[in-house]
Every structure is written in structure tokens, then in C-alpha cells.
Amino acid sequence: MKDVKAAINKDRREFVKKVLRGSIAGSLFLVLPMGGEGSIQIPEQIPGIRGKEYDMSKQRFAFIVDITRCIGCGSCCVADKREYDVPDGHYRTWVERYIKDFDDNVYVDCPNGGLDGYQKPRTDIPGKIRDTFFVPKLCNMCERPSCVQVCPVGATFKTPDGFVLIDKDYCVGCAYCIQACPYSARFLNPKTKTADKCTWCYHRVRKGLLPVCVHVCPAKARKFGDLNDPESEVSKILASPEVITVLKPDMGNHPALYYKGLRREVV
Amino acid sequence: MQSYNTHVKRIVLLLAIMALVGYGAKKVLTPSTFGEYGHYRGAAIEKEANRPLKHMTNYSCKSCHAFEWEIHEYGKHKTISCEFCHGPYANHVKDGKYVGRLPVKKGLEIKTLCIRCHNKEIKARPKDVIKTIKMPDHLKSQHVREDHICNQCHHVHAPLRYINRAKKVLGLLTGKEAGNEGR
Amino acid sequence: MTEAVHTGMAANILNYVFPNDLHVHWSLMIVLYPYITGIIAGAFIVSSLYHVFKVQDLKPVSRYSLLFALAFLACATWPLLNHLGHPERNWEMLITPNPTSAMAGFGYIYSLYAILLIFEVLFIYRPTMVALKAQSTGKLKTLYNILTFGSEDLSPRSIALDKKIIAFLAAVGIPMACILHGYVGFIFGAVKARPLWSSPLMPVIFLLSASVSGIAGVIFSYVLIQKYKGRPVDSKCVITLSKFLWGAFIICFTFEMLEIFQHSYLKTHHWDMIHGLLWGPLKTSFWRMQVGICSLIPLFLLGILIIFKVREKAFVFFATIASGLLLLQVLLMRWNVVIGGQLMSRSSRGFTTFHPAFFEKEGILPAILIMAAPLVILWLLGKIMPMWEDNQPSTEPTTRT
Incomplete structure (x- = not known):
């Protein structure tokens, strides 16, 4: 850590910039400068990202949503909106509530995308409720993304490390990708006038931090991790006999977003 | 000097010039990092990776709020993020300096x-x-x-x-x- | 999903739309875009019927239909540019077109088609413009000089060369027009996430309805312009055009209905949503207006006119009405496909709503302006290039109104 301290003293402003860019390779800690001489060291949330050159071609990440654990608090939605200043009425991630009665009627709602949580029970359901659960939704980071296929200018793309991202300085805002996404994960951001969507917090992952929705989830319903690491929670879940599925498999998009305990009513 | 096909020659010349100008424009205007990894600007990946962080982790609160951190870390609410109830770190501290009060x-x-x-x-x-x-x-x-x-x-x-x-x-x-x- | 959702009774509790599906992103502008390109392709086909297939009856509108296509071509990109979030970045479509994108080719296909159409017009009008150049002075003379590429050679050899080039351009233009508009249909047909769009029939339906709108547009505007100018309408030309119109529309309408019938017979999980859409939010605009008023009436009207002996004056009158209705039919079809497809949420559980405002960026007023612009351009084109065979400068040099 000595050289880090020396770097801070040498050119504080430059150091801060570097830290925020996450470009100090070799450090196992994300170092946050503090007033005076001190600094905070934030441990890795995803083991194995820091401390070496990040090789995009060698990464494999997976996101697992555990339906059996989601409590519908909406923390993920709130954190996401704050992290990205998502304009009202548009959602990078949202949480749906499913209610199923004994006649197989399915009632789904998602007031304000789940931003306010689910504070009141539904009172408009006539039948006897059989089952009820929450389903968080976000970008599926497809292996074969429809949005990338249809983008006319190459402003949305799949990175070598498997993230589907948007080049906001290049997007023309034609909204074709929004039409093509089978999961309705995309929207046209009225501030930037470009397409926008969940990035699985690429900027956090590259710094060894979990996506912000995973980090704030109090119920551990959202899990993110490295599939190259056999000890990671996601590797273990995917290797277990749990029922793991993806959304709309018939679309042929092969999402990297898995759902644990997903019911057949969910689309 | 005019022959029966002067206009055709001129049109072909015009089309050739247009095609050349178009080709040149494509070469000049294509962004430098385009095609580095695929049909997109390679620089866009780093730009997204360098997006400033707004949320940190619970550890980012520890050095100043050690007392609260200790209680929280060993309590039943340890899985709750500090920033969910109090707001994102970036609204509180920026570049190592206090910038605003987080709500309690x-x-x-x-x-x-x-x-x-x-x-x-x-x-x-x-x-x-x-x-x-x-x-x-x-x-x-x-x-x-x-x-x-x-x-x-x-x-x-x-x-x-x-x-x-x-x-x-x-x-x-x-x-x-x-x-x-x-x- | 139960039947209850379609009755509207339980719609308010079963109706679930994905939060990002509440907005209809492709608005009125994207309704106009295939409408305008359709009219271009259709009107071009009319002129090619004369120039390539030598349908002599169509001589009176052979030049007019080309200018008609050109006027709409000039405005085809306007709705798109108005729709884009960043219109200033439109050049990226030409600089870095994504080979896998159904949309990326538009820039190139449209540009090639524009070049072809412009040169076909210039070659056809060259003798006329050489004559006009001799009569005009000042800026107009310079303009004619540019448009004729400084050539005044009207020798038989030169004219013969022009004729060959015109025939070539007109012949190449037919597949190009089919590509231009079939391709527009593919932009929609290639979206697997929208059950109403994703169908291999989509390019076919778009192409056929393009022919319908182009032919109908030529008949409708030709008759109105002649009536307004107090000139005689060539009823033989209108009758021949009406026959082509009727034929194209029969096939078009058959495919449109086949598409729905196929969905209704297969009864996949998509049918619940498509049924809910067509008998729900689209009931008026699809069944009552597109199918009822604007398809069945002209279908039978044209049939009666063509099969039975009808006085020429009555034929022209009713054919014009049928053409007007068919112009509306195609516009409604574009609306029902483009907007309708987006009203169905990908949740498969509900429909959103769409009501364009009058003054907004992609609202009704810009739509009216964009649709009026080709007519203004056509009027301006008519100032430079006489549209009608009977007022070419050689016979009557003063009719440039």
C-alpha cells in the first residue's frame, strides 16, 4: 500500500480520477481517498477481478434471480434508479407481482415498476388465491441478442466479456432495438434521446463490485458471479439439481440471466 | 465537341465522383476504434467501464461510521445496504470530500x-x-x-x-x- | 389466459403491460414512412407498365407517375429523420451500416433507388428540357442546362441511346422498387418479439399494398388534377389503371386476411393476444375502417365497374372514389400494423394505448405537413417538367403553369 499512499501525495486529483476510473491495476482494494491522509479500502465483492489485468475474452459471468427468495421490497429498483438517474416512467429493472387463483387465472401487476415496493395487498381478486410471488426483471444479456442484431449503426453491441451495452455517443435513437427485445428491457431515454437499458452495472463489475441491485438486495434473491470460478455461488447453483430456467426460451436468445424456481406463468 | 453521348459520359463521371467521395467519406468518418472487437466502437466499452460509481458498498461507510457499522454488520439487518435507506455514497462524499448530508x-x-x-x-x-x-x-x-x-x-x-x-x-x-x- | 380478457369485463384486472411497453416508440412517423415508400414503389410500377411492358393505355400518366414517385421520394426520409432521437447522427447508417440489421440497408437501397429514379426522369425529360432550355432565360436556363448535363444533342442516334438507357433503368427499377418496399415489410416482419409483425407474409403484404397505394394515388390525383385544370380525363387510361388496381388489391386483401386466418386457425399462444388486439383496441380502425369501409367497398365497386358495362364518365367517377378509399385503406393498414403491433405488450397479458397529440414532435400536425410536402414538391416539379403528354413544349410551349 506504500506506493498507493505515495501516489496520493504526489498528485491527489490525478489519483482520485484514476481510482474512480478503476484503472489502478494490481491493487486488490478499491481505494477511496478520504479527507486528509486517510483512505478507505473497499474489498472485492466478486473475487478474482482485481489484482490482475482484466482480460475481456476470458470472463464468463452469470446472473441468477431466485424467485423463491424475492420479498418485493423494491430496493433493487430504487438503487438502480439512483445509480443511473433513470427518468420517471422508464425502468432498467423492475419487480412484478404474480397472483394465481385456483381457476388458473393469473393476475400480474407492477405499480411504478416496483419502485415503491409492494406496500398494499391486491383487493381486486375475486377467487381464492393459490400462489403469489415476485419476479424481478432486468436485461437478459442474451447470448444471441436481438437488439444487437437489429441495431442499424452498431451502437449496441456485445462485449467480449458477454455484456450487451449501448454506445450512447453513437446511438441514433431509432428505437429498433426496443422493438426487437423480447423482454422489453429497453426504453428510449428521454434525457439522452438514445436507447437505454440495464448493463448489469458493468462499471461496478469491472471494479470487482457486484451490480448495485445485487448488492442492495436484502433477501439475496439476486445473485451475480463469475462462472470461471467453481467456488462462486452462481457456479454452485447452476451445477446443482435446482430448477433453473430462462425467460422465453422459445425466442432462441439464450439469456445469461437465469431464474431459480421460476413458475410457468411468468413471461 | 458535343457528341451523341456527351450527357451519358458526364453522368457516368458524376456517379464515379459521387462513389469516390462516398467511399472517402466512409473511410474518414468511421470512428477510429470501430471494429476493434466487432461492429461497434471499441472505445465505448471503456467509457461504460469508467462510468462514475454512485453506490459503493457497506465498507465505504466504515471508516467514518465505525460505531453504526459494527452494530449493523453483526445484526439481523446486515444484508441491508446502508445506501438503500440513506442514499448513495456519491451524494455524501465526492473525491474524498464531504459534499452533502444523507437523509436519516x-x-x-x-x-x-x-x-x-x-x-x-x-x-x-x-x-x-x-x-x-x-x-x-x-x-x-x-x-x-x-x-x-x-x-x-x-x-x-x-x-x-x-x-x-x-x-x-x-x-x-x-x-x-x-x-x-x-x- | 381466459376468454374473459377479450370481453373487456376483466381486462382491468388481467391487463398487465410491461412497464417499458407502456410507451409506443414507433409513432405516426413510422406509420407514414412505409406509406410514403409504398406510394413511391407503386407509382414507379405504373410508369414501368408503360416504359417496360408497353401498356400503351397508360401513356397519359407515364411521365406524371414518375414525377409523382419522385416527389414522394424526396420526402421519404423526413418522417424517419423527425423520428430519430439523434437525427444529426443519420450519416452513421451509411458509414457503419450493421450487416445484420434489417434497417441498416435502407440508406443504401433508398439512395440507389433515388439515383435510379432521378436519372430515369432526367433521361425521359431530356428532349423536353432541351426544348425548354432554348425557350428560357436566366436562372431557369442554367437549371435546364444542369439537368440536361449540357447536352443539346437530339440526333436520332442520341435519342436511341436514351431510349435504351430508359428501358434499362425502368426494367432495373421494377426489382428495385420491389426490394425497396419488400424490404420495408421485412423491417417489421423480422421482429420476432412482436407476434403481429413477425411473419414471412409481411414483406409480401407490404409490397402488394405498395402497388395498391401507388396505383390508387396516381388515379386519384390524376383525375382530380385534370378536373381542377378543366382538362379531359383519359378514361381509357383510368380503366386500365383500375384493372391493375383491382387485381393488385384482390391479392393484397387476400394475403391480409390470410395472415389473420392463419393466426386464428393455428391458435398458438399468440392468438389470444392478436384476437384481443383486433377485437379490442383495433376493432374500429381494423375491422370497421380498414376492412369494412376501405377494403370491401372498393373491392366490390371496382369489380362492378370492371365486370359490368359502365358508362365511361361513371367509371371514372367511381374509380376515383374507390382509389381514394384504397389510399385510405393502405394508410389504415400501416397504422394497424405499426401501431397495433406495439399495442400488444410482450407480457402477453395486456395492451397499451396510443393517442397522438396534434402539436407534438411526432404528432398529427407534423404528419400532415410531411404528407402535404410531396404535393408541393410535385407542383414545383410540374413547373420545371411538364407532366402531361399534351402540353409538351414542342406542341404548346406556353402551358407551363
């Missing part, structure tokens, strides 16, 4: 916040994940006034801290729980 929930706000997760009326909440209660039945069963705010009994950062301590004093805690110091 008070009074009825606390009750609303607790009920957001712990409301038993929302049946979709799995029992093994979260303990839910019904209001005001919970207050009645605990024999307290119905206008009680949750934090009058439950420490917001470690909800069973006071309760387990009281139980310990009264000798109600047994086995493992007793060893937990009532956090």
Missing part, C-alpha cells in the same frame, strides 16, 4: 420503511427469507400502544439488539442466542 429516516418514515418489507399482508413474501408481521396486531400482541414506532423496540440497524439484551437480562435467552450478545 425519522418517526413515521421509519414505520413506512419497515413495513415495506415486513408487511404480512403481502402474502408473496417467503417465510424462510423474512419475518413478517401484521399491523396493528403485532403491537397489540406485544402489549404496546398502537402509535408506537418500530424503532421504539427495534434498533433499526440490528432489530433484535435491544430485545435480545432485555431477554438476556430477564434470563429468557437460551443456548446459542445467549452467546450472541443479543445483537
Whole structure:
């Protein structure tokens, strides 16, 4: 850590910039400068990202949503909106509530995308409720993304490390990708006038931090991790006999977003 | 000098010039990092990777708020992010400098916040994940006034801290729980 | 999903739309875009019927239909540019077109088609413009000089060369027009996430309705312009055009209905949503207006006109009405496909709503302006290039109104 301290003293402003860019390779800690001489060291949330050159071609990440654990608090939605200043009425991630009665009627709602949580029970359901659960939704980071296929200018793309991202300085805002996404994960951001969507917090992952929705989830319903690491929670879940599925498999998009305990009513 | 096909020659020349100008424009205007990894600007990846962080982790709060951090880290609420209730780190500290006060929930706000997760009326909440209660039945069963705010009994950062301590004093805690110091 | 959702009774509780599906992103502008390109392709086909297939009856509108296509071509990109979030970045479509994108080719296909159409017009009008150049002075003379590429050679050899080039351009233009508009249909047909769009029939239907709108547009505007100018309508030309119109529309309408019938017979999980859409939010605009008023009436009207002996004057009158209705039919079809497809949420559980405002960026007023612009351009084109065979400068040099 000595050289880090020396770097801070040498050119504080430059150091801060570097830290925020996450470009100090070799450090196992994300170092946050503090007033005076001190600094905070934030441990890795995803083991194995820091401390070496990040090789995009060698990464494999997976996101697992555990339906059996989601409590519908909406923390993920709130954190996401704050992290990205998502304009009202548009959602990078949202949480749906499913209610199923004994006649197989399915009632789904998602007031304000789940931003306010689910504070009141539904009172408009006539039948006897059989089952009820929450389903968080976000970008599926497809292996074969429809949005990338249809983008006319190459402003949305799949990175070598498997993230589907948007080049906001290049997007023309034609909204074709929004039409093509089978999961309705995309929207046209009225501030930037470009397409926008969940990035699985690429900027956090590259710094060894979990996506912000995973980090704030109090119920551990959202899990993110490295599939190259056999000890990671996601590797273990995917290797277990749990029922793991993806959304709309018939679309042929092969999402990297898995759902644990997903019911057949969910689309 | 004019022949029967002068106009055709000129048109072909014009089209050739247009094609050349178009080709040149394509070469000149194509962004430099385009095609580095695929049909997109390679530089866009680094730009997204360098997006400034707004949320940090609970560790980012530790150095200044060690006391609260300690209570929270060993309590039942340890899985809750500091920033969910208090707001993102970037609104509080920027470049190592204090930039703004983060909100602290008070009074009825606390009750609303607790009920957001712990409301038993929302049946979709799995029992093994979260303990839910019904209001005001919970207050009645605990024999307290119905206008009680949750934090009058439950420490917001470690909800069973006071309760387990009281139980310990009264000798109600047994086995493992007793060893937990009532956090 | 139960039947209850379609009755509207339970719609308010079963109706679930994905939060990002509440907005209809492709608005009125994207309704106009295939409408305009369709008219271009259709009108071009009319002129090619004369120039390539030598349908002599169509001589009176052979030049007019080309200018008609050109006027709409000039405005085809306007709705798109108005729709884009960043219109200033439109050049990226030409600089870095994504080979896998159904939309990326538009820039190139449109540009090639524009070049072809412009040069076909210039070659056809060259003798006329050489004559006009001799009569005009000042800026107009310079303009004619540029448009004729400085050539005044009207020798038989030169004219013969022009004729060959015109025939070539007109012949190449037919597949190009089919590509231009079939391709527009593919932009929609290639979206697998929208059950109403994703169909291999989509390019076919778009192409056929393009022919319908182009032919109908030529008949409708030709008759109105002639009536307004007090000139005689060539009823033989209108009758021949009406026959082509009727034929194209029969096939077009058959495919449109086949598409729905196929969905209704297969009864996959998509049918619940498509049924809910067509008998729900689209009931008026699809069944009542597109199918009822604007398809069945002209279908039978044209049939009666063509099969039975009808006086020429009555034929022209009713054919014009049928053409007007068919122009509306195609516009409604574009609306029902483009907007209708987006009203169905990908949740498969509900429909959103769409009501364009009058003054907004992609609202009704810009739509009216964009649709009026080609007519203004056509009027301007008519100032430079006489549209009608009977007022070419050689016979009547003063009719440039």
C-alpha cells in the first residue's frame, strides 16, 4: 500500500480520477481517498477481478434471480434508479407481482415498476388465491441478442466479456432495438434521446463490485458471479439439481440471466 | 465537341465522383476504434467501464461510521445496504470530500420503511427469507400502544439488539442466542 | 389466459403491460414512412407498365407517375429523420451500416433507388428540357442546362441511346422498387418479439399494398388534377389503371386476411393476444375502417365497374372514389400494423394505448405537413417538367403553369 499512499501525495486529483476510473491495476482494494491522509479500502465483492489485468475474452459471468427468495421490497429498483438517474416512467429493472387463483387465472401487476415496493395487498381478486410471488426483471444479456442484431449503426453491441451495452455517443435513437427485445428491457431515454437499458452495472463489475441491485438486495434473491470460478455461488447453483430456467426460451436468445424456481406463468 | 453521348459520359463521371467521395467519406468518418472487437466502437466499452460509481458498498461507510457499522454488520439487518435507506455514497462524499448530508429516516418514515418489507399482508413474501408481521396486531400482541414506532423496540440497524439484551437480562435467552450478545 | 380478457369485463384486472411497453416508440412517423415508400414503389410500377411492358393505355400518366414517385421520394426520409432521437447522427447508417440489421440497408437501397429514379426522369425529360432550355432565360436556363448535363444533342442516334438507357433503368427499377418496399415489410416482419409483425407474409403484404397505394394515388390525383385544370380525363387510361388496381388489391386483401386466418386457425399462444388486439383496441380502425369501409367497398365497386358495362364518365367517377378509399385503406393498414403491433405488450397479458397529440414532435400536425410536402414538391416539379403528354413544349410551349 506504500506506493498507493505515495501516489496520493504526489498528485491527489490525478489519483482520485484514476481510482474512480478503476484503472489502478494490481491493487486488490478499491481505494477511496478520504479527507486528509486517510483512505478507505473497499474489498472485492466478486473475487478474482482485481489484482490482475482484466482480460475481456476470458470472463464468463452469470446472473441468477431466485424467485423463491424475492420479498418485493423494491430496493433493487430504487438503487438502480439512483445509480443511473433513470427518468420517471422508464425502468432498467423492475419487480412484478404474480397472483394465481385456483381457476388458473393469473393476475400480474407492477405499480411504478416496483419502485415503491409492494406496500398494499391486491383487493381486486375475486377467487381464492393459490400462489403469489415476485419476479424481478432486468436485461437478459442474451447470448444471441436481438437488439444487437437489429441495431442499424452498431451502437449496441456485445462485449467480449458477454455484456450487451449501448454506445450512447453513437446511438441514433431509432428505437429498433426496443422493438426487437423480447423482454422489453429497453426504453428510449428521454434525457439522452438514445436507447437505454440495464448493463448489469458493468462499471461496478469491472471494479470487482457486484451490480448495485445485487448488492442492495436484502433477501439475496439476486445473485451475480463469475462462472470461471467453481467456488462462486452462481457456479454452485447452476451445477446443482435446482430448477433453473430462462425467460422465453422459445425466442432462441439464450439469456445469461437465469431464474431459480421460476413458475410457468411468468413471461 | 458535343457528341451523341456527351450527357451519358458526364453522368457516368458524376456517379464515379459521387462513389469516390462516398467511399472517402466512409473511410474518414468511421470512428477510429470501430471494429476493434466487432461492429461497434471499441472505445465505448471503456467509457461504460469508467462510468462514475454512485453506490459503493457497506465498507465505504466504515471508516467514518465505525460505531453504526459494527452494530449493523453483526445484526439481523446486515444484508441491508446502508445506501438503500440513506442514499448513495456519491451524494455524501465526492473525491474524498464531504459534499452533502444523507437523509436519516425519522418517526413515521421509519414505520413506512419497515413495513415495506415486513408487511404480512403481502402474502408473496417467503417465510424462510423474512419475518413478517401484521399491523396493528403485532403491537397489540406485544402489549404496546398502537402509535408506537418500530424503532421504539427495534434498533433499526440490528432489530433484535435491544430485545435480545432485555431477554438476556430477564434470563429468557437460551443456548446459542445467549452467546450472541443479543445483537 | 381466459376468454374473459377479450370481453373487456376483466381486462382491468388481467391487463398487465410491461412497464417499458407502456410507451409506443414507433409513432405516426413510422406509420407514414412505409406509406410514403409504398406510394413511391407503386407509382414507379405504373410508369414501368408503360416504359417496360408497353401498356400503351397508360401513356397519359407515364411521365406524371414518375414525377409523382419522385416527389414522394424526396420526402421519404423526413418522417424517419423527425423520428430519430439523434437525427444529426443519420450519416452513421451509411458509414457503419450493421450487416445484420434489417434497417441498416435502407440508406443504401433508398439512395440507389433515388439515383435510379432521378436519372430515369432526367433521361425521359431530356428532349423536353432541351426544348425548354432554348425557350428560357436566366436562372431557369442554367437549371435546364444542369439537368440536361449540357447536352443539346437530339440526333436520332442520341435519342436511341436514351431510349435504351430508359428501358434499362425502368426494367432495373421494377426489382428495385420491389426490394425497396419488400424490404420495408421485412423491417417489421423480422421482429420476432412482436407476434403481429413477425411473419414471412409481411414483406409480401407490404409490397402488394405498395402497388395498391401507388396505383390508387396516381388515379386519384390524376383525375382530380385534370378536373381542377378543366382538362379531359383519359378514361381509357383510368380503366386500365383500375384493372391493375383491382387485381393488385384482390391479392393484397387476400394475403391480409390470410395472415389473420392463419393466426386464428393455428391458435398458438399468440392468438389470444392478436384476437384481443383486433377485437379490442383495433376493432374500429381494423375491422370497421380498414376492412369494412376501405377494403370491401372498393373491392366490390371496382369489380362492378370492371365486370359490368359502365358508362365511361361513371367509371371514372367511381374509380376515383374507390382509389381514394384504397389510399385510405393502405394508410389504415400501416397504422394497424405499426401501431397495433406495439399495442400488444410482450407480457402477453395486456395492451397499451396510443393517442397522438396534434402539436407534438411526432404528432398529427407534423404528419400532415410531411404528407402535404410531396404535393408541393410535385407542383414545383410540374413547373420545371411538364407532366402531361399534351402540353409538351414542342406542341404548346406556353402551358407551363
